[in-house]
Amino acid sequence: MENVFLLVALIATFAVIHLTQAEDHQEGFISLDCGLAPSEASPYIEPDTGLWFSSDSDFIQSGKIGKIDPSLPKTIKSYVTLRYFPDGIRNCYNLSVKQGTNYLMRFTALYGNYDGLNITPKFDVYIGPNFWVTIDLENRISGQSEEIIYIPRSSSLDLCLVKTGQTTPMVTSVELRPVPNEIYITESGSLKSFKRYYLTSSDIILSYPNDVKDRIWEPKFDPEWTQISTTLEANNSNGFLVPQNVLKTAAIPAYAVARFNITEELDFPDDQIYLYLHFSEVQSLPITESREFDIIWNGQHFDKTISPEYLKTTTIYSTTPVTCKGGVCNLELIRTTNSTLPPLLNAIELYTVVKFPQLETNENDVGAIRKIKAIYGLNRITWQGDPCVPQKFVWDNLNCNSTDTSTPPRITYLNLSSNGLEGTIATAIQNLTHLEKLDLSNNNLTGDVPEFLANVKSLMLINLSRNNLIGFIPQALLDREKEGLQLFVDGEHRCLSGSCVTEDKIPVKTVALVSSATVMVIIVVLVLIFVFKKKILSSSEGILLPPPSIKLGANVTSTDVSEISIEMKRKKFTYSEVMKITKNLARSLGEGGFGVVYHGDINGSQQVAVKLLSQSSTQGYKEFKAEVELLLRVHHINLVSLVGYCDERGHLALIYEYMSNGDLKHHLSGKHDSSVLKWSTRLQIAIDAALGLEYLHIGCRPPMVHRDVKSTNILLDEGFTAKLADFGLSRSFQLGGEYHVSTVVAGTPGYLDPECYITGRLTELSDVYSFGIVLLEIITNQDVFDQTREKSHIAEWTAFMLNRGDIAGIMDPNLNGDYNSHSAWRALELAMLCANPSSEKRPSMFQVVIELKECLTSEISMKGNGQNMDSQSSPKVSMSYDTKDLPSAR
Numbered sequence: 001m002e003n004v005f006l007l008v009a010l011i012a013t014f015a016v017i018h019l020t021q022a023e024d025h026q027e028g029f030i031s032l033d034c035g036l037a038p039s040e041a042s043p044y045i046e047p048d049t050g051l052w053f054s055s056d057s058d059f060i061q062s063g064k065i066g067k068i069d070p071s072l073p074k075t076i077k078s079y080v081t082l083r084y085f086p087d088g089i090r091n092c093y094n095l096s097v098k099q100g101t102n103y104l105m106r107f108t109a110l111y112g113n114y115d116g117l118n119i120t121p122k123f124d125v126y127i128g129p130n131f132w133v134t135i136d137l138e139n140r141i142s143g144q145s146e147e148i149i150y151i152p153r154s155s156s157l158d159l160c161l162v163k164t165g166q167t168t169p170m171v172t173s174v175e176l177r178p179v180p181n182e183i184y185i186t187e188s189g190s191l192k193s194f195k196r197y198y199l200t201s202s203d204i205i206l207s208y209p210n211d212v213k214d215r216i217w218e219p220k221f222d223p224e225w226t227q228i229s230t231t232l233e234a235n236n237s238n239g240f241l242v243p244q245n246v247l248k249t250a251a252i253p254a255y256a257v258a259r260f261n262i263t264e265e266l267d268f269p270d271d272q273i274y275l276y277l278h279f280s281e282v283q284s285l286p287i288t289e290s291r292e293f294d295i296i297w298n299g300q301h302f303d304k305t306i307s308p309e310y311l312k313t314t315t316i317y318s319t320t321p322v323t324c325k326g327g328v329c330n331l332e333l334i335r336t337t338n339s340t341l342p343p344l345l346n347a348i349e350l351y352t353v354v355k356f357p358q359l360e361t362n363e364n365d366v367g368a369i370r371k372i373k374a375i376y377g378l379n380r381i382t383w384q385g386d387p388c389v390p391q392k393f394v395w396d397n398l399n400c401n402s403t404d405t406s407t408p409p410r411i412t413y414l415n416l417s418s419n420g421l422e423g424t425i426a427t428a429i430q431n432l433t434h435l436e437k438l439d440l441s442n443n444n445l446t447g448d449v450p451e452f453l454a455n456v457k458s459l460m461l462i463n464l465s466r467n468n469l470i471g472f473i474p475q476a477l478l479d480r481e482k483e484g485l486q487l488f489v490d491g492e493h494r495c496l497s498g499s500c501v502t503e504d505k506i507p508v509k510t511v512a513l514v515s516s517a518t519v520m521v522i523i524v525v526l527v528l529i530f531v532f533k534k535k536i537l538s539s540s541e542g543i544l545l546p547p548p549s550i551k552l553g554a555n556v557t558s559t560d561v562s563e564i565s566i567e568m569k570r571k572k573f574t575y576s577e578v579m580k581i582t583k584n585l586a587r588s589l590g591e592g593g594f595g596v597v598y599h600g601d602i603n604g605s606q607q608v609a610v611k612l613l614s615q616s617s618t619q620g621y622k623e624f625k626a627e628v629e630l631l632l633r634v635h636h637i638n639l640v641s642l643v644g645y646c647d648e649r650g651h652l653a654l655i656y657e658y659m660s661n662g663d664l665k666h667h668l669s670g671k672h673d674s675s676v677l678k679w680s681t682r683l684q685i686a687i688d689a690a691l692g693l694e695y696l697h698i699g700c701r702p703p704m705v706h707r708d709v710k711s712t713n714i715l716l717d718e719g720f721t722a723k724l725a726d727f728g729l730s731r732s733f734q735l736g737g738e739y740h741v742s743t744v745v746a747g748t749p750g751y752l753d754p755e756c757y758i759t760g761r762l763t764e765l766s767d768v769y770s771f772g773i774v775l776l777e778i779i780t781n782q783d784v785f786d787q788t789r790e791k792s793h794i795a796e797w798t799a800f801m802l803n804r805g806d807i808a809g810i811m812d813p814n815l816n817g818d819y820n821s822h823s824a825w826r827a828l829e830l831a832m833l834c835a836n837p838s839s840e841k842r843p844s845m846f847q848v849v850i851e852l853k854e855c856l857t858s859e860i861s862m863k864g865n866g867q868n869m870d871s872q873s874s875p876k877v878s879m880s881y882d883t884k885d886l887p888s889a890r
């Protein structure tokens with residue numbers, strides 16, 4: 001249909017344009033004057049047609065603007081400017097369309113020697129991932145215009161110009177017209193316009209506004225035809241909305257006996273073709289006359305004979321496509337024997353089938369990746385059009401599963417490493433539900449590691465290292481790691497928890513338990529502890545530690561800040577609310593670090609524990625706030641969670657979830673009403689506490705040290721799930737070498753890492769020491785300090801008993817021997833390993849968790865076997881105590 005152009009100009013004089021009416025009909029039209037600078041009047045009304053044209057600049061990010069040679073004959077306004085694409089292979093328009101609506105789309109390219117080189121371009125045009133048509137402007141001085149009838153599968157349509165050789169792709173105008181969904185529907189796919197003409201002896205090309213759908217009707221006439229016409233309007237409401245000017249004229253064969261014999265030669269002989277014929281009787285026939293004929297299309301008879309009604313449109317079309325023999329299609333209209341008049345025909349449309357086999361990338365994936373592109377401002381030339389297909393144009397830094405053309409491709413790999421990304425990790429990533437590998441390393445990303453990453457079930461590798469991320473690694477992600485996800489954070493390939501830790505369990509190698517030298521150290525330490533006990537206690541209460549090295553809110557982006565502040569607002573209580581919650585501090589639950597803890601309830605439903613911070617604490621107001629922000633973000637089943645806080649000058653309070661079963665110490669002491677804790681319950685409590693600690697150590701970014709692990713800080717809920725409390729003393733540390741240290745010594749004597757007195761530093765391994773002491777309490781039910789014992793400190797006492805070979809004397813007598821000594825022994829061994837005075841020899845909490853779980857498993861399975869272990873195993877165990885070193889029990 002390429003030779004429309006110059007003729008279009010002619011119709012201007014004939015077209016009677018009522019602009020207001022025209023506007024009404026342009027609903028849904030997209031008319032882009034390519035290369036029109038947005039600063040020029042845009043949109044404007046094209047004077048020849050009354051169509052509203054606008055600049056294309058909002059629909060494409062690439063390309064340059066050109067103007068046709070002004071010395072060429074004048075053409076219509078929308079053909080003057082153009083956009084050309086010297087960069088990149090594929091450049092795409094992104095058009096916003098109605099999904100599932102039938103569109104007539106027209107692509108026009110008029111070279112016009114815009115670059116003065118006189119080299120006509122040749123390139124391909126794709127719709128989404130599928131090839132539509134080749135534009136070849138050689139010998140087409142008036143340009144090439146291609147039309148397609150197409151139903152977009154999603155709400156955005158990519159129209160892509162693809163460079164196929166040396167020449168530069170270009171475009172003059174892009175037009176989209178929604179057409180009724182009932183017409184031009186075929187099973188075979190989209191329709192490419194091949195011919196559309198009406199039979200008239202005039203030379204007027206019809207388009208908008210004559211055709212409300214802006215189809216272009218070319219005039220066609222043949223000397224063997226005679227024109228007949230009317231001035232009356234016909235009824236054209238059969239769906240096809242054929243223009244009145246088409247229906248007013250018709251052709252009949254010049255000789256009454258003759259038939260219509262129309263042939264068309266296809267550009268591509270193998271194309272499949274659809275035929276549409278429009279009839280309307282223009283003559284009022286006397287009763288004695290009749291016009292009736294048969295239609296023969298490529299030798300095939302249509303079922304029905306046709307007898308067009310007066311001034312009423314009849315459209316006949318083929319319902320299945322045909323291939324024309326040798327690419328020559330033939331239409332014949334033959335009058336039936338009892339017809340008194342020859343056949344009549346108003347207009348013909350011919351379309352060829354375009355098959356678009358490649359499905360577009362899954363719409364969610366496309367939406368997500370476009371969002372990611374927008375958020376991070378990734379304006380790279382390949383990031384246009386469909387992200388995955390065709391495969392040769394897959395976006396840089398992406399990979400997809402597009403093996404099967406009949407299922408929408410999915411994005412499986414996104415590598416934005418070293419792309420200078422800033423801001424937080426985009427939430428849109430979670431919509432890439434088939435993503436397997438995500439590499440965001442070596443950027444400037446801030447904020448925390450978002451929990452939503454765990455929702456992408458297909459993820460196998462996430463590399464977030466070398467960013468400025470802070471906060472905690474959500475539990476959900478840690479859980480995914482256990483299922484095999486590889487998660488890399490920070491710059492040192494640091495591998496968090498399970499996946500990459502080699503399976504070394506607790507080293508079972510013998511441990512020099514308490515050599516005389518270490519005994520001496522311990523004794524010195526203990527003396528020191530007693531001397532400084534009061535001082536340490538008062539300092540640990542009074543000091544709010546130096547400002548944390550992590551400053552939430554300083555580093556994070558605006559969304560993050562608002563998220564935090566929303567969270568903080570939601571959880572903020574006034575002092576009078578605190579008073580209401582605690583019924584004016586009616587019931588004290590006890591005293592902890594920082595202040596007194598009261599029972600309370602919120603709205604009579606949620607029970608809470610409210611800790612009022614003593615006045616002396618309030619000096620570190622900033623630190624308190626930082627602490628609250630930190631604690632509000634800690635979410636782990638084995639950490640007591642912060643429900644809210646009160647922040648009024650002079651009144652600072654922390655509101656925690658209420659733990660109805662009190663603390664572990666209380667239960668071990670037998671003061672609690674309920675019965676003695678069973679051995680398996682004790683192991684489960686130890687596992688819970690260890691998991692909480694493990695989370696602080698490796699789930700937090702930067703890692704946190706609890707610094708005050710002790711049996712009174714392990715609380716039990718109604719189901720006896722243990723949770724660590726009072727990590728208000730905890731500190732997180734920005735990486736400072738391998739250790740995460742604090743120079744402020746805090747904590748509780750007896751639980752405190754003896755090495756800390758020498759080095760003055762607290763590390764994760766200090767927590768392991770304290771945990772070892774707790775474990776000893778669980779096993780022995782001895783007080784941590786007891787002056788009446790031969791050895792006053794519990795670790796020292798246990799070592800002493802072990803060396804005497806008195807294992808029965810070590811175990812809590814309240815257990816009444818009701819435990820599997822194998823698991824008891826392993827637990828004891830583990831406890832002593834944790835409480836090793838030398839931090840190098842202590843296991844990590846990760847190893848502790850594994851070992852304790854195995855203890856519990858063996859306890860349960862032994863019990864399941866119904867064996868009474870006491871009588872069997874005791875001798876075996878006691879035998880192993882002759883040496884000074886702890887032997888392996890296995």
Ligand SMILES: *[C@@H]1O[C@H](CO)[C@@H](O)[C@H](O)[C@H]1NC(C)=O
Pocket residue numbers: 094095096155156370
């Ligand atoms: C494409 O168009 C859609 C709809 O207008 C829009 O939401 C999206 O952001 C656009 N994408 C690009 C890459 O411009």
Ligand SMILES: *[C@@H]1O[C@H](CO)[C@@H](O)[C@H](O)[C@H]1NC(C)=O
Pocket residue numbers: 235236237238
């Ligand atoms: C036009 O024809 C349709 C049926 O094809 C009919 O429903 C409608 O009433 C007609 N309109 C007029 C104005 O006659």
Ligand SMILES: *[C@@H]1O[C@H](CO)[C@@H](O)[C@H](O)[C@H]1NC(C)=O
Pocket residue numbers: 261262263
């Ligand atoms: C129709 O015209 C073509 C050439 O225009 C001719 O080859 C063919 O024989 C004609 N068919 C009939 C039935 O006249």
Ligand SMILES: *[C@@H]1O[C@H](CO)[C@@H](O)[C@H](O)[C@H]1NC(C)=O
Pocket residue numbers: 290291292307336338339
């Ligand atoms: C022509 O004759 C056929 C029967 O041979 C009849 O069905 C049809 O109605 C007639 N057509 C006209 C226009 O009389």
Ligand SMILES: *[C@@H]1O[C@H](CO)[C@@H](O)[C@H](O)[C@H]1NC(C)=O
Pocket residue numbers: 401402403404407
């Ligand atoms: C790719 O997708 C196909 C079809 O959805 C699926 O059968 C195949 O397993 C996928 N391949 C990979 C490597 O995920």
Ligand SMILES: *[C@@H]1O[C@H](CO)[C@@H](O)[C@H](O)[C@H]1NC(C)=O
Pocket residue numbers: 415416417437438439461463
């Ligand atoms: C991401 O790309 C970088 C190079 O740009 C490469 O070094 C790195 O291995 C890629 N990451 C993954 C997970 O393939």
Ligand SMILES: *[C@@H]1O[C@H](CO)[C@@H](O)[C@H](O)[C@H]1NC(C)=O
Pocket residue numbers: 418419420421442443444
């Ligand atoms: C992070 O940003 C700083 C400046 O804003 C820049 O110098 C540095 O190169 C960026 N780092 C990365 C990895 O992009």
Ligand SMILES: *[C@@H]1O[C@H](CO)[C@@H](O)[C@H](O)[C@H]1NC(C)=O
Pocket residue numbers: 364367368371427428429431
């Ligand atoms: C993710 O997909 C859901 C629908 O599945 C959509 O509602 C949501 O807006 C999408 N989010 C993003 C960030 O694209």
Ligand SMILES: *[C@@H]1O[C@H](CO)[C@@H](O)[C@H](O)[C@H]1NC(C)=O
Pocket residue numbers: 417441442463464465466488493
């Ligand atoms: C993660 O990214 C960092 C920084 O780009 C790189 O050094 C490291 O090799 C990556 N790790 C993996 C497993 O790809």
